[in-house]
Amino acid sequence: MKSILAIAEHRRGVLRPISLEVIAAAQDVKQAGDKLIVAVIGEQADSFVSDLSVAGVDEIIVVKTACAEFDPEIHEAVLTSLMDSLDPSLVLLPHSVDSLGFVATLARKGNYGFATDVFAMKYDGDALVATRAGYNEKVHVELDFPGKDCVLLTLRSSVFKAVEEAGSPTVSIRDMSDLGSRSRNLEFIEPAGADDVDITGVDFIMSIGRGIAEEANVEQFRELAEMAGATLCCSRPIADSGWLPKSRQVGQSGKVVGSCKLYVAMGISGSIQHMAGMKHVPNIVAVNTDPNASIFTIAQYGIVGDIFEIEEELRSYLE
Amino acid sequence: MKILVAVKEVAALDEDFEIRDDRLDVDEDFLLYDLNEWDDFSLEEAMQIKESADIDVEVVVVSVGPDRVEESLRKCLAKGADRAIRVWDDAMEGSDAVTIGRMLAAVVEKEKPDMVFAGVQSSDNADAATGISLAAQLNWPHAAVVAGLEYQPGSSTAKATRELEGGLSQQVEVGCPAVLTIQLGINSPRYASLRGIKQAAAKPIEEWSLDQLGMTTDEVGSAAALAHVRRMYIPEKGMATMIGGTPAEQAAKLAEIIKEFRGE
Numbered sequence: 001m002k003s004i005l006a007i008a009e010h011r012r013g014v015l016r017p018i019s020l021e022v023i024a025a026a027q028d029v030k031q032a033g034d035k036l037i038v039a040v041i042g043e044q045a046d047s048f049v050s051d052l053s054v055a056g057v058d059e060i061i062v063v064k065t066a067c068a069e070f071d072p073e074i075h076e077a078v079l080t081s082l083m084d085s086l087d088p089s090l091v092l093l094p095h096s097v098d099s100l101g102f103v104a105t106l107a108r109k110g111n112y113g114f115a116t117d118v119f120a121m122k123y124d125g126d127a128l129v130a131t132r133a134g135y136n137e138k139v140h141v142e143l144d145f146p147g148k149d150c151v152l153l154t155l156r157s158s159v160f161k162a163v164e165e166a167g168s169p170t171v172s173i174r175d176m177s178d179l180g181s182r183s184r185n186l187e188f189i190e191p192a193g194a195d196d197v198d199i200t201g202v203d204f205i206m207s208i209g210r211g212i213a214e215e216a217n218v219e220q221f222r223e224l225a226e227m228a229g230a231t232l233c234c235s236r237p238i239a240d241s242g243w244l245p246k247s248r249q250v251g252q253s254g255k256v257v258g259s260c261k262l263y264v265a266m267g268i269s270g271s272i273q274h275m276a277g278m279k280h281v282p283n284i285v286a287v288n289t290d291p292n293a294s295i296f297t298i299a300q301y302g303i304v305g306d307i308f309e310i311e312e313e314l315r316s317y318l319e
Numbered sequence: 320m321k322i323l324v325a326v327k328e329v330a331a332l333d334e335d336f337e338i339r340d341d342r343l344d345v346d347e348d349f350l351l352y353d354l355n356e357w358d359d360f361s362l363e364e365a366m367q368i369k370e371s372a373d374i375d376v377e378v379v380v381v382s383v384g385p386d387r388v389e390e391s392l393r394k395c396l397a398k399g400a401d402r403a404i405r406v407w408d409d410a411m412e413g414s415d416a417v418t419i420g421r422m423l424a425a426v427v428e429k430e431k432p433d434m435v436f437a438g439v440q441s442s443d444n445a446d447a448a449t450g451i452s453l454a455a456q457l458n459w460p461h462a463a464v465v466a467g468l469e470y471q472p473g474s475s476t477a478k479a480t481r482e483l484e485g486g487l488s489q490q491v492e493v494g495c496p497a498v499l500t501i502q503l504g505i506n507s508p509r510y511a512s513l514r515g516i517k518q519a520a521a522k523p524i525e526e527w528s529l530d531q532l533g534m535t536t537d538e539v540g541s542a543a544a545l546a547h548v549r550r551m552y553i554p555e556k557g558m559a560t561m562i563g564g565t566p567a568e569q570a571a572k573l574a575e576i577i578k579e580f581r582g583e
């Protein structure tokens with residue numbers, strides 16, 4: 001019998017939905033007799049017990065710490081202690097900003113098998129096989145972990161389907177409120193308000209990426225979007241450069257365009273962080289000079305071509 | 320006072336790339352190398368701290384990699400880094416992020432900087448693990464995905480703004496010396512000046528061997544890695560219908576999709 005340890009994540013008193021996706025992934029690889037343990041860490045960690053009591057979870061460990069929110073050093077110390085006492089063969093965590101802040105320290109110190117941003121797992125005999133992407137999403141890589149008794153993986157969001165069915169795990173509480181940290185949380189800062197439009201509420205978006213090359217080229221796409229009746233949005237580099245306001249950035253650290261029905265991506269490669277904001281859109285058309293751009297893996301229609309040529313031609317049809 | 324910036328030369332794929340016969344990686348002929356995008360931002364952050372400080376700040380860039388990495392290091396020198404260190408031994412080929420973190424830690428132990436920057440992730444493999452495993456090896460305070468920084472050189476704390484999901488940020492105070500992983504957009508990276516490029520060409524790049532790190536061949540390379548590549552493959556393209564033809568024909572079809580959506 002092996003134990004699988006899944007780590008839940010929360011922020012400002014709310015369980016982050018990826019926690020249930022991580023549990024789902026654990027269930028997928030769980031074999032008969034394996035025990036699935038979910039740990040949740042924080043000052044009020046017990047408040048998440050009912051949300052985490054889903055089918056397939058055998059035990060929830062509530063770890064009470066002195067810190068309400070994520071702290072890298074406290075998380076690291078808690079995980080080290082849990083792994084020592086539970087001796088899991090597999091530890092699954094979200095591939096999230098919080099994880100980016102501490103998981104590698106565990107891998108380094110424990111010399112565990114380790115991979116980040118994994119989106120598929122399976123067993124081949126006794127060997128765990130994890131799949132992740134490489135070269136900016138253009139290839140997939142299958143990894144295994146020979147000689148490792150414990151493997152630590154962070155999992156990509158929106159891949160594993162969250163478990164909803166209720167369960168009745170046992171619950172135990174550990175007090176680790178004596179752990180300290182050399183960091184201190186000060187405050188959360190809300191994103192700046194939308195300047196003009198709320199892009200989460202619009203149904204037709206034309207979005208520009210680094211393919212537009214220069215700030216001077218933004219204007220012609222603004223006009224084109226207007227002619228088409230679309231809201232102009234962008235990938236991160238465009239917002240970072242200040243060419244469009246941050247409120248028009250689509251993606252993980254920008255907005256999820258929940259109401260969008262048609263998304264025309266112009267010169268956007270399709271990084272996982274960009275796709276996090278738009279891959280759910282039912283109709284995606286991508287224009288890119290690179291036939292291997294990963295945006296084509298989620299688009300309904302693909303145009304291998306130059307956005308400036310398409311822009312010019314498209315104008316004449318929309319005029 | 321010293322800031323150490325870890326920089327990586329990343330590989331992008333040529334349009335018609337091929338996987339190697341052993342199916343473990345892409346054929347090297349199809350790789351195009353460049354400095355990791357994130358490292359432009361962390362070098363800029365170090366330069367801005369240097370330029371606004373009233374004490375002397377030395378900016379040292381370090382990269383683990385073979386000869387070709389010199390080009391990226393020269394780019395950093397051209398933008399104003401004071402010194403560049405290249406760490407290499409053929410045995411390091413195939414090292415994973417955690418091992419590279421360990422090598423970088425060995426450099427930090429000798430260089431004794433007051434602050435270390437790494438990029439959040441690399442644009443090729445996106446392990447997003449090197450900087451934080453470096454912090455683990457040093458047992459230094461650390462923060463990841465830093466998109467804003469208030470730091471006075473020599474100070475015992477820094478105020479870092481971590482960029483979280485959905486545009487939310489969190490301000491944290493971190494004990495120093497620290498390792499911070501720097502996020503895109505924290506600043507506007509400069510271009511190298513012609514003068515900078517000329518000066519960089521004349522600057523030496525220090526070369527460090529495995530011995531100098533105090534590490535042995537069995538501690539590096541693919542054998543020491545925490546994961547082992549079984550197979551690399553090109554994913555299926557999904558369901559996209561490709562619209563062919565001339566740009567005019569492609570645009571006509573796109574116009575049709577738009578008009579249909581508008582109910583025309």
Ligand SMILES: Cc1cc2nc3c(=O)[nH]c(=O)nc-3n(C[C@H](O)[C@H](O)[C@H](O)COP(=O)(O)OP(=O)(O)OC[C@H]3O[C@@H](n4cnc5c(N)ncnc54)[C@H](O)[C@@H]3O)c2cc1C
Nearest residue numbers: 209210211235236251252253254267268269273274289307
């Ligand atoms: C924690 C974190 C959060 C992030 N959050 C976000 C986010 O919210 N949103 C986001 O977008 N990114 C985000 N990123 C950044 C992300 O990783 C990518 O760097 C970014 O999405 C790349 O933007 P891009 O596709 O416009 O640029 P690139 O990846 O540079 O792609 C440009 C594309 O344009 C094509 N192209 C070039 N010229 C032409 C032409 N003339 N015609 C047609 N095509 C052309 C190229 O082939 C290429 O595919 C985040 C990263 C991290 C680490």
Ligand SMILES: Nc1ncnc2c1ncn2[C@@H]1O[C@H](COP(=O)(O)O)[C@@H](O)[C@H]1O
Nearest residue numbers: 325327383437438440441446447448449
């Ligand atoms: N070979 C290397 N030499 C120096 N720094 C590196 C190297 N590989 C990764 N890094 C650092 O780690 C960051 C990327 O993290 P990762 O995605 O883990 O490779 C880069 O921006 C660098 O700061």
